[in-house]
Amino acid sequence: xxxxAERPVILTGDRTTxxxxxxxxxxxxxxxxxxxxxxxxxxxLADMQALTDHAHDPDxxxxxxxxxxxxxxxxxxxxxxxxxxxxSGLPALAELTMLYLNFVTVAxxxxxxxxxxxxxxxxxxxxxxxxxxxxPVAQAADITAFKATVVPVGExxxxxxxxxxEIVRRVNRQIGRDVLVEAEAVIPRVGRLPGIDGKAxxxxxxxxxxxxxxxxxxxxxxxxxxYTDPNHLRASDPGTVEGNVVFTYLDAFDEDEAAVAExxxxxxxxxxxxxxxxxxxxxxxxxxxxxxxERRAAYARDPAYVLDVLRQGTGRAxxxxxxxxxxxxxxxxxxxxxxxxxxxx
Amino acid sequence: xxxxAERPVILTGDRTTxxxxxxxxxxxxxxxxxxxxxxxxxxxLADMQALTDHAHDPDxxxxxxxxxxxxxxxxxxxxxxxxxxxxSGLPALAELTMLYLNFVTVAxxxxxxxxxxxxxxxxxxxxxxxxxxxxPVAQAADITAFKATVVPVGExxxxxxxxxxEIVRRVNRQIGRDVLVEAEAVIPRVGRLPGIDGKAxxxxxxxxxxxxxxxxxxxxxxxxxxYTDPNHLRASDPGTVEGNVVFTYLDAFDEDEAAVAExxxxxxxxxxxxxxxxxxxxxxxxxxxxxxxERRAAYARDPAYVLDVLRQGTGRAxxxxxxxxxxxxxxxxxxxxxxxxxxxx
Numbered sequence: 224x225x226x227x228a229e230r231p232v233i234l235t236g237d238r239t240t241x242x243x244x245x246x247x248x249x250x251x252x253x254x255x256x257x258x259x260x261x262x263x264x265x266x267x268l269a270d271m272q273a274l275t276d277h278a279h280d281p282d283x284x285x286x287x288x289x290x291x292x293x294x295x296x297x298x299x300x301x302x303x304x305x306x307x308x309x310x311s312g313l314p315a316l317a318e319l320t321m322l323y324l325n326f327v328t329v330a331x332x333x334x335x336x337x338x339x340x341x342x343x344x345x346x347x348x349x350x351x352x353x354x355x356x357x358x359p360v361a362q363a364a365d366i367t368a369f370k371a372t373v374v375p376v377g378e379x380x381x382x383x384x385x386x387x388x389e390i391v392r393r394v395n396r397q398i399g400r401d402v403l404v405e406a407e408a409v410i411p412r413v414g415r416l417p418g419i420d421g422k423a424x425x426x427x428x429x430x431x432x433x434x435x436x437x438x439x440x441x442x443x444x445x446x447x448x449x450y451t452d453p454n455h456l457r458a459s460d461p462g463t464v465e466g467n468v469v470f471t472y473l474d475a476f477d478e479d480e481a482a483v484a485e486x487x488x489x490x491x492x493x494x495x496x497x498x499x500x501x502x503x504x505x506x507x508x509x510x511x512x513x514x515x516x517e518r519r520a521a522y523a524r525d526p527a528y529v530l531d532v533l534r535q536g537t538g539r540a541x542x543x544x545x546x547x548x549x550x551x552x553x554x555x556x557x558x559x560x561x562x563x564x565x566x567x568x
Numbered sequence: 569x570x571x572x573a574e575r576p577v578i579l580t581g582d583r584t585t586x587x588x589x590x591x592x593x594x595x596x597x598x599x600x601x602x603x604x605x606x607x608x609x610x611x612x613l614a615d616m617q618a619l620t621d622h623a624h625d626p627d628x629x630x631x632x633x634x635x636x637x638x639x640x641x642x643x644x645x646x647x648x649x650x651x652x653x654x655x656s657g658l659p660a661l662a663e664l665t666m667l668y669l670n671f672v673t674v675a676x677x678x679x680x681x682x683x684x685x686x687x688x689x690x691x692x693x694x695x696x697x698x699x700x701x702x703x704p705v706a707q708a709a710d711i712t713a714f715k716a717t718v719v720p721v722g723e724x725x726x727x728x729x730x731x732x733x734e735i736v737r738r739v740n741r742q743i744g745r746d747v748l749v750e751a752e753a754v755i756p757r758v759g760r761l762p763g764i765d766g767k768a769x770x771x772x773x774x775x776x777x778x779x780x781x782x783x784x785x786x787x788x789x790x791x792x793x794x795y796t797d798p799n800h801l802r803a804s805d806p807g808t809v810e811g812n813v814v815f816t817y818l819d820a821f822d823e824d825e826a827a828v829a830e831x832x833x834x835x836x837x838x839x840x841x842x843x844x845x846x847x848x849x850x851x852x853x854x855x856x857x858x859x860x861x862e863r864r865a866a867y868a869r870d871p872a873y874v875l876d877v878l879r880q881g882t883g884r885a886x887x888x889x890x891x892x893x894x895x896x897x898x899x900x901x902x903x904x905x906x907x908x909x910x911x912x913x
Contacts, residue, residue, distance in 0.1 A: 239903075270903055271666060278670035279742065281900045288903040311897070312905050317662040321616060321706070324699035325623035329674075332698055353677055353702055354669035360698060361666070397624065534905050552656070555626045558584075558615055558633040560657050560879050 233258055234371035236267030239287040240277055243294040244432040246416040246425035249475050251375060252298045254411060259304040265369050265540060266295060271310045275354040276345055292529055294435050297519035302532045308540035309533055315544035319364035326393040332356050337382045363387040367403045368544035375409045384408035398554035416475060421450035421468050435515050442512060446505040451497045458496030469500050477507045578603055579716035581612030584632040585622055588639040589777040591761040591770035594820050596720060597643045599756060604649040610714050610885060611640060616655045620699040621690055637874055639780050642864035647877045653885035654878055660889035664709035671738040677701050682727045708732040712748045713889035720754045729753035743899035761820060766795035766813050780860050787857060791850040796842045803841030814845050822852045
C-alpha cells in the first residue's frame with residue numbers, strides 16, 4: 224500500500240452516457256489496463272459531469288454507471304489495482320468546485336477552446352446550462368481532489384488541464400503553500416478511431432460504433448457496413464488504403480503487422496476484394512471481443528459483486544477526496560466547527 | 569417539535585463579511601427575534617456566499633462567522649427557537665448547487681437584475697468570478713434545502729427568489745412531482761436605514777455605520793457626525809425633517825411617536841437646535857444598544873458556548889439539508905451506491 228502511494232497518481236474515467244466501444248478500447252481502456260501496474264490509478268464514473276448536458280435524461284446517466292463499470296471489468300481493469308469510483312458519491316468534489324468557482328472568471332471559462340467547441344457541437348447556442356460552462360472547474364476539482372499528476376486526455380482537451388493548473392496556482396497562492404499539485408496532460412499516441420462510417424467520431428448515438436458488448440452478429444454486420452474505398456468496385460481494381468476504415472481498424476487491432484502490410488500492398492495493386500479484407504478484420508474483432516463479452520456477461524450476472532466494487536472504490540476515493548478538501552479548507556482558513564479554541568472579539 | 573415542524577419555514581441569514589449594524593437591526597434582526605416564536609426559522613451564516621466576492625480575504629469571512637453569531641445572540645435570537653448554522657458546514661448545499669446549475673442557463677444568470685447591479689456596484693467588469701455569477705443558484709440551493717416558504721429579502725433582491733422558484737419548477741418537472749417547494753419573497757415594510765452620512769447604504773466599510781457592538785463613545789461620536797439639514801444653521805431657523813438622518817433614526821428607534829412628531833413640528837417651525845435633537849437620539853440609541861452590547865460581551869467571554877450553538881445548529885441543519893438532497897437525488901434517479909438490487913444489462 225505504501226509502495227502504491229508513491230506511484231504517480233493518474234485520474235481518468237468516462238462520462239456515463241453510454242456503454243463503451245472500440246474507440247474507448249483503443250484510445251484509453253487498453254492503456255489503463257497497463258497503467259494499473261505502474262500507477263496509482265483512479266477511474267471516475269463521471270455521472271455528475273454527464274448531467275451537465277444530460278440533465279433531462281438522468282435515467283440514462285444512472286443506468287450507464289453500471290454499464291461502464293461492466294466495460295471496465297470486462298477489459299481487465301482490476302479493482303484490486305485500480306480504484307473505480309462514482310462521482311456523485313464523492314461530495315468533496317462538489318464542495319471543492321464551489322470553492323474553485325471563486326478563483327476563475329466567467330470570461331476565462333467562455334474563452335476555453337474545448338468548451339467553445341463543445342458548445343458549438345452540442346448546439347447550445349445562447350442556452351448553455353451554467354453547469355456546462357462550469358464543468359472545467361468541476362473537472363479541476365476531480366483532478367486536484369485525487370492529487371493526480373497524470374491525466375490522459377484527447378488532444379482537443381488539453382486546454383482543460385491548463386485550466387486546472389491555473390486554478391491550482393491561484394488556490395496555492397491564496398493559501399501560501401502548495402497544497403494542490405499541477406497535473407500533466409498525457410495525450411495518447413493512438414489517434415481517435417473513426418466510426419464504421421468513416422466519420423471522425425465513433426459514437427453510439429450516431430450508430431457508427433462497435434460496442435464492447437456487441438454480439439457476434441452485431442460485429443459481423445458492423446464490419447459488413449464498414450466504409451472502404453468507394454471507387455474500389457471490383458476486386459481487380461487498385462484500391463486506396465488511406466481513409467479506408469477497414470484498414471484503419473486492421474492497423475489498430477491486428478497484431479500481425481507484416482500480414483496487414485502485405486494486404487495493404489495487394490489492395491493498392493488491385494486483386495484484393497473488400498470482402499476478403501473484411502473477413503480478416505471480422506475474425507480479429509471477434510477474437511478480441513469474445514472474451515471481453517464473456518467476462519462482461521459473467522459480471523452482469525453478479526450485480527452484487529459489481530455494486531460492491533463501486534461501493535468499495537467510492538469509499539476509498541471518498542477518503543482521498545475528503546482529505547484534500549480538508550487541506551484546502553484549512554489552508555484557505557474556512558471556519559472550523561471542530562476547532563478546539565474559539566477566538567471571539 | 570412536531571408543532572414546530574408545521575410552522576412556516578423561514579430561511580434568512582447574513583454574509584459573514586463584517587459585524588452587523590443598526591441597519592441590520594431595523595431591517596431584519598428585530599423581525600427575526602419576533603418570527604422565531606411563530607416560524608421555524610433557520611439563520612444561515614453565509615460564509616461560502618461571502619467567498620464569492622471575498623475569495624482573496626477568507627480570513628475576514630471566517631472571523632466574521634463568530635462576530636455575526638455574537639450579534640444574533642446579543643439581539644435576542646434564541647438558539648432553542650432559531651437554528652443558527654454555518655453554510656460551509658452543510659455540504660448538501662454544494663451538491664444541490666451542482667445539480668441545479670444544470671437547470672439554469674448562463675444567459676438567464678446574466679440577465680438577473682440583482683446580479684447585474686451587484687456586478688456594477690462591485691466593479692467586476694468582465695472579471696466576474698464564476699462563483700459570483702452562480703451565487704443565485706447556490707442561494708436557490710440554500711432556500712430549497714430547508715424547504716423554506718418565506719424568505720425575507722431587500723426589495724432589490726426579489727429577482728433572486730424568482731430565480732429560485734424557476735429552478736424549483738424545473739427540477740420538480742424533471743422529477744415528475746413536487747419535491748421542492750416554492751418560496752415567497754417577503755420585503756420588510758421598513759425601508760433601508762441610511763448611513764449616518766445620509767448615504768442610502770449603511771456599511772462598515774464606508775465608515776457610516778453604527779455597529780451593534782459600538783461603545784458608548786462610538787455611539788456618541790456617530791450621532792454628533794450625523795447628517796442633518798445643512799441649511800439649518802441656527803436653532804431659530806426653520807429646518808427640514810425629510811432626508812435629515814437624525815429624524816430618520818428617531819422615526820426608526822424612538823418608541824415615543826408623539827414626542828418625535830412634536831420635535832419635528834418644532835424643528836420645522838424653527839427654535840429647535842440640532843444639538844437637542846441629537847441628544848435625544850443619542851439617549852435612545854444608548855438605551856437600545858447598552859443591553860445588546862452587554863449581552864454580546866458576555867457571549868464573547870464564553871466562546872465554547874457560542875461554538876456549541878453553531879455546532880448544534882449546523883448539525884440540525886445538516887440533517888434537514890441532507891434529507892432534501894437525498895429526495896432530489898432519488899427523484900432525479902441518480903445512482904445509488906446503497907441500492908439493494910442492481911439491475912445490470
